[in-house]
Amino acid sequence: MTAGLISPRHSALPQEAFLSHSSRDRSFVDKLVRVLRAHGVPVWHSSTNIVGAKQWHDEIGKALARCDWFVLVLSPHSVTSKWVKRELLYALNDSRYESRIVPLLYMSCKYATLSWTLEEFQFVDFSTDFDDGCRQLLRVWGLGFSHAGRTAGRKR
Numbered sequence: 318m319t320a321g322l323i324s325p326r327h328s329a330l331p332q333e334a335f336l337s338h339s340s341r342d343r344s345f346v347d348k349l350v351r352v353l354r355a356h357g358v359p360v361w362h363s364s365t366n367i368v369g370a371k372q373w374h375d376e377i378g379k380a381l382a383r384c385d386w387f388v389l390v391l392s393p394h395s396v397t398s399k400w401v402k403r404e405l406l407y408a409l410n411d412s413r414y415e416s417r418i419v420p421l422l423y424m425s426c427k428y429a430t431l432s433w434t435l436e437e438f439q440f441v442d443f444s445t446d447f448d449d450g451c452r453q454l455l456r457v458w459g460l461g462f463s464h465a466g467r468t469a470g471r472k473r
Contacts, residue, residue: 329458329459330357330358330359330458330460331358331359331384331385331386331417331458332359332384332385333359333360333361333380333383333384333385333386334353334358334359334360334361334384334385334386334387334388335361335380335381335384335386335387335388335404335408336349336350336360336361336362336388336390337387337388337389337390337395337401337404337405337408338362338389338390338392338395338401339390339392339394339395339397339398339401341392341394342390342392342394342395342423345390345392345423345443346362346390348447349390349421349443349451350362352451353454353455355463356455356460356462356463357460358455358458358460360388361380361383361384377400377404381404381407381408381411385413385414385417386414386417386418386419387404387405387408387414387417387418387419388419388421388454389401389404389405389408389418389419389420389421389431390421390423391420391421391422391423391424391426391428391431391435391440392423392424392426393424393425393426393427395423395426395431396426396427396428396430396431397430401431402431402432405418405431405432406432409432409434418438419438419441419454419457420435420438420440420441421440421441421442421443421450421454422440422441422442422443422444423443423444424444425444441453441454441457448462448464
């Protein structure tokens with residue numbers, strides 16, 4: 318695993334980033350989504366994009382086919398999730414996601430459980446400092462991190 322700073326790979330923002338995660342990591346994911354959206358990064362994420370009575374597996378499939386970036390939250394919960402594994406396998410096999418898969422290390426885990434190919438990716442490390450992780454992730458798209466953006470959209 319390569320952790321540390323990531324240099325910008327693309328200056329353009331994603332049209333839409335798919336956020337793959339375990340529902341058990343929801344508090345972290347909700348916080349991350351607020352920051353990304355406050356910084357102008359469009360994010361598809363199951364908690365806010367799937368509404369009642371929809372076929373959730375169909376909605377996930379449509380989002381994977383539409384999004385142009387794949388952001389993967391790694392934790393002990395996500396590496397054992399069959400849905401996270403399915404989403405990652407889709408992204409690995411779709412050429413649109415070539416050089417556009419960004420693994421986020423939320424908590425130390427055995428990420429090779431999901432795919433042996435993850436060793437080849439540069440990770441964004443959120444495991445020690447959320448703000449530093451946000452700074453590194455936003456840098457992938459050539460964006461700076463703003464604390465104003467971090468607190469924007471926070472429920473009061």
